[in-house]
Amino acid sequence: MPFVCSLPPLRQTILSGLLLLFAAGIFVPCAPAADKLTIYSGRSERLIKPVLDAFTANTGIQIELLSSGTTELVNRLKAEGDRTSADLLITNDAGSLELARTAGLLRPLNMREIERAIPSQFRAPDNAWVGLSGRFWIVAYNSTMVKADQVKSLLDLADPKWKDKIAIPNSGSEYLQAGVSVILTTYGEEKTKQFLQGLKTNADTQVYQKSSQIVEAVAKGQVALGIVNHYYVYRHLAAQPEAPIAVLMPDQQEGGMGAIMNVAGVGIVKSTKHLDSAKLLVEFLVAKAGQKLFADLDKEYPLHPDVKADPALVERKSFRAALVPLTKLAELREPTLALIEQVGLR
Amino acid sequence: MSTIRQQLASPLQLLALATAGIILLPLGYVTARALSADRAVWSRLWATRIPELLFNTVSLAASVAVITLVLGVSTAWLVTRVEFPGRRLWEGALVLPLAMPTYVLAYVYSYLLGFAGPVEHLWQLVAGPQARIFSPHSYGGATLVMALDTFPFVYLLSRSALLSMNVSFEEVARASGVSRLSTLWRVTLPLMRPSIAAGVALVILYVVSDFGAVSLLRYQTLTYAVFQQMTGRSDNTAASILSLLLVGLALIFLITERWFRQRSRFYQTTGRYRTPQRHRYGWLGTLAVTGYLGLIVGAAFALPASLLIQWSLSPEAQATLDSRFFGFVWNSGVLATSAATGGVLIGLPLAYLASRRPTMLNLSCLQAAYAGYVLPGPVAALAVLVLFTRLAPIFYGSVLILIVAYVIHFLPAGLQSLEPALQHISPNLEEVARTLGLGMRDTWRRVTLPLVRNGFVVAWVLIFLQTMKELPATLLLRPVGFDTLAIRVWMEASEEYFQLAAPSALLIVLLSLPALALLVSKDWRAA
Secondary structure (H helix, E strand, O other): OHHHHOOOHHHHHHHHHHHHHHHHHHHHHHOOOOOEEEEEEOOOHHHHHHHHHHHHHHHOOEEEEEEOOHHHHHHHHHHHHHHOOOOEEEEOOHHHHHHHHHOOOEOOOOOHHHHHHOOHHHEOOOOOEEEEEEEEEEEEEEOOOOOHHHOOOHHHHHOHHHOOOEEEEOOOOHHHHHHHHHHHHHHOHHHHHHHHHHHHHHHOOOEEOOHHHHHHHHHHOOOOEEEEEHHHHHHHHHHOOOOOEEEEOOOOOOOOOOEEEEEEEEEEEOOOOOHHHHHHHHHHHHOHHHHHHHHHHOOOEEOOOOOOOOOOOOOHHHOOEOOOOOOHHHHHHHHHHHHHHHHOOO | OHHHHHHHHOHHHHHHHHHHHHHHHHHHHHHHHHHOOOHHHHHHHHHHOHHHHHHHHHHHHHHHHHHHHHHHHHHHHHHHHEEOOOHHHHHHHOOHHHHOOHHHHHHHHHHHOOOOOHHHHHHHHHHOOOOOOOOOOOHHHHHHHHHHHHHHHHHHHHHHHHHHOOOHHHHHHHHOOOOHHHHHHHHHHHHHHHHHHHHHHHHHHHHHOOOHHHHHOOOOOHHHHHHHHHHHOOOOHHHHHHHHHHHHHHHHHHHHHHHHHHHHHHHOOOOOOOOOOOEEOOHHHHHHHHHHHHHHHHHHHHHHHHHHHHHHOOHHHHHOOOHHHHHHHHHHHHHHHHHHHHHHHHHHHHHHHHHHOOOHHHHHHHHHHHHHHHOOHHHHHHHHHHHHHHHOHHHOOOHHHHHHHHHHHHHHHHHHHHHHHHHOOOHHHHHHHHHOOOOHHHHHHHHHHHHHHHHHHHHHHHHHHHHHHOOHHHHHHOOOOOOOHHHHHHHHHHOOOHHHHHHHHHHHHHHHHHHHHHHHHOOOOOO
16 A cells, blocks of 8 residues: 555554554454354344343343344345354244244254243244244224224224225334234135235325334324234333223134234354353243243233233233244245235335 | 556556446346346236336425425525625525435424424414324425435535626626516526536435435335335345336436536636626515525524434433443444545545546446446445355455445545546646656655545545445444444434434534535535
């Protein structure tokens, strides 16, 4: 670099400093410390950081968090392969975890702590991923605009009478994809397609990137109904108890498919160099205390049978869940996406 | 023959070629990927998304173009052809919106105009409790935000056209008995046409490639759709196809802008320069002009800025000002510094060769570097991602890949000021130095470098500023623990935590201001 050397001393110092910074910027984050875990998290930072902070406080293990979209992170893990700096993957959707498992990104676990704490329907057969909390895809309604008995099923939202009155998540959201997968298995392609078309027409421009925005829109009366995961409603109610918003558990009618369930879960990345610390974190999350913390923070249903859900939630035993196994969500992803694209959901 | 061999042997030449290659390769990959996609994917996209996306993108660009045209030309005319108290102040204030990234303005407006927001409350006092105003999350909202944010491009170009125009044309028209309004319409505006067109084309280019505002306002454009495809799907075929369309669209506007810019040279007249005579307004005129300019600057800068300050002072926002926040500031600084330094170091050989040895090869290398203009953020990210996973997967997930994306994306902005800086020095000066006995190195140090220093500084600042504001590529490529200020603004604002987003947003605006001042005085084109 001839002109660097030809600069006056002061400027030379500055420029070399910048070059050093340039190099530092590239190489520093690639060297993870021994007692540090890197987590790729598909759930928003707000919903996960307090639990991880509690873990750090307990064990002294530092955590580096990358929050982003779930699919994006799975894509990233695939691309990074063995070179990834990630030790664990936390996502909002069992389908994505199962896809990561079938792609060979996650490490099977043989841990008695997991088997004792989490019922087998909420984890992969080889424990490569483990569910941590349950969430239901529900209808949030504005109680000043709609009566609870006006909607029985998710499929009712495609009815033309709700034109411009509903808000839905965008088609990139994994829980929408998982929800559509369940509907597709239950009702078949034709009916699902009709449902999606109705949903698209009724929502029109009310398609949101974030569930919290949908809940906000319902609470303010901008729309009457919205499809979200149940906990967003309870989180909103916890902050604003007077808000005219409530949860409607759909598809509970005689012969109905039951509410669509999904889990948030964790898997240890296959190439991790911090297996012991990563296992510690999983242990922490499935243990009673961790389960309580993880579930309550976000108003979700704990999966550990001995841990009680937040009393504000609808009693878990009072409603039915749809009967599609979580592991099936992965194989359903492709046909679901094809359908979503055919309909042209945003 | 020997000259060719000489050129090929030159290490600088090789460097320039390699740079051009690195910049063009990603574009090539995206194109290849899109063209090799299954026909079924193409036809499905044509049947579902593409018509809507194209229509949305083009109609947004069209309406923003019309509004910026009116705002930009009228404000430029007022500050150059009318004398009123505070004129010089307004002349500067009209540039301020450029310091507001689109996503900041978008989030402020989604609060202001949002459902049950302050503007709606005011309107309900007038029109009754059930009255609704238009939603900012719409075509109208996106148009408003983009127009307020980009009209300074047209303003700046029109202003310099009005200032450098030979006033005798107008005087002749007036002396021949043509009315003031008619003179404006028949003489002034036609003379300004090339500048206005270049400004509008620049605005359109900006709108087409914007991600921040449209994502927060949920307005579906091609750029936003590429991002959604990349984050929501496991294969990026559809994203590549949409990217290719977007690149095509951007290319059309880039070529238009260039063409008008070339033409604008023919209009520069060589007559003796005189300051145009400014028409003096009475108090009523002054009031009207001040009100008009105040409304524009208020809506585009003063109001959003004061809201950001107010939010930043709220206890919720104050609570976020911890060591993590300073980590984000540091990340932004490191990334922007690296990208700016890298950009200048890479741009220099390209610009130097093109101005000192303007062979076909060197000029093409330089033109290739301008490809970044037609690679909107998400597309640049996609391209770099595809390139690195194929060729050098080892760097995937490191800062390097992000910096490469920045450099590709923002190199054109830097070259805009590097290129003229080098072109303006006559090679004679260097040759004279050499004949007087200075060595190669001393010539560089004592002649060339001091002469091009300003161009360097401007290029560096430009890339620094752009990188600091950059959103989509950062979102898609950032390594673990590398959240930037822009990312924080976007993440908090997209969940409508307006207060929490404010400190980062305010800091970006504040850091942009001095840079903006520097650029306006030198080279404002790519600000």
